[in-house]
Amino acid sequence: MIARKLEVSVISDIHLATHACNAKKVLKYLKSITPEVLVLNGDIFDSWRFSRNFFPKAHLKVVRQFIKMLGKGVKIVYITGNHDEFLRKFNHTRMGNLQIVNQLTLELNGQKTWIFHGDIFDHIIHRAKWLAKLGAATYGLLTIINHSINVLLRLLEIKELIIYKSMKQKLIKEKPELSDFEQAVSRVAAEKGCKTVICGHTHEPKDKLFIGEKTLVRYMNCGDWIENFTAAEYDHGKWNLFHFNEDEEEQIADDPDIPNSKEIFQSLFRELAIVGIQ
Secondary structure (H helix, E strand, O other), rough: OOOEEEEEEEEEEOOEEOOOOOOHHHHHHHHOHHHHEEEEEEEOOOOOOOEEEOHHHHHEEEEEEEEHHHOOOOOOEEOOOOOOOOHHHHHOEEEOOOEEEEEEEEEEOOOOEEEEHHHHHHHHHHOOOHHHHHHHHHHHHHHHHHHHHHHHHHHHOOOOOHHHHHHHHHHHOOOOOHHHHHHHHHHHHOOOOEEEEEEEOOOOOEEEEEEEEOOOEEEEEOOOOOOOOEEEEEEEOOOEEEOHHHHHHOOOOOOOOOOOHHHHHHHHHHHHHHHOOO
């Protein structure tokens, strides 16, 4: 596999440490690119449903791939989301090639791009956080049921399905106009003088145009790696919404040398301590 060279890749909503996470797809994508900057746009780890008893080997491989990319000179910007909000107290922390921020503005080809997770525009998160957490728990339960169904489908040699994605497609019809959420985000981006705004949070990959009174703003949502497997990529002077091709998915061989979760996190913190926090 020849890795694609990119200037910037933006991915969000991986939700490591949950049953919903599709870590093998994430890992294949990360190994298929060589970006100058990798933006992790929130909800990479899921502290809402984190359990010390559940952090599979495939999830550890994703963490190790991040470390490998840092070692190869890739700049990783970790933008905090609502499921990994515990990291927000480390805003503007820099450790070698790793930076933790709450939002990011990039200037590319003379134009500004604003990148943030998007949960600050979610009224449910701020007014009824318990309801959001209940929804997350229900989502997790549905994921476990989905996995059981897919085991049976594989035995019957039937293509696997994602129940919650199918439900969304039947219940929610795609509309060409921007939603209230998308309009609010785009208006703020216009006020900040940004031509493009990229967020995550909704798990719905989008690429739309907001037409304001005096400006045009391109609204993009980089999607997720639970249902849609998408990323926002910048190369050759333009942004594109990349869709992971499941048909080309390859089996990732087990690595017998991979340590357990405790060992890998201890190793990570040792490496970061050597670099030092700025």
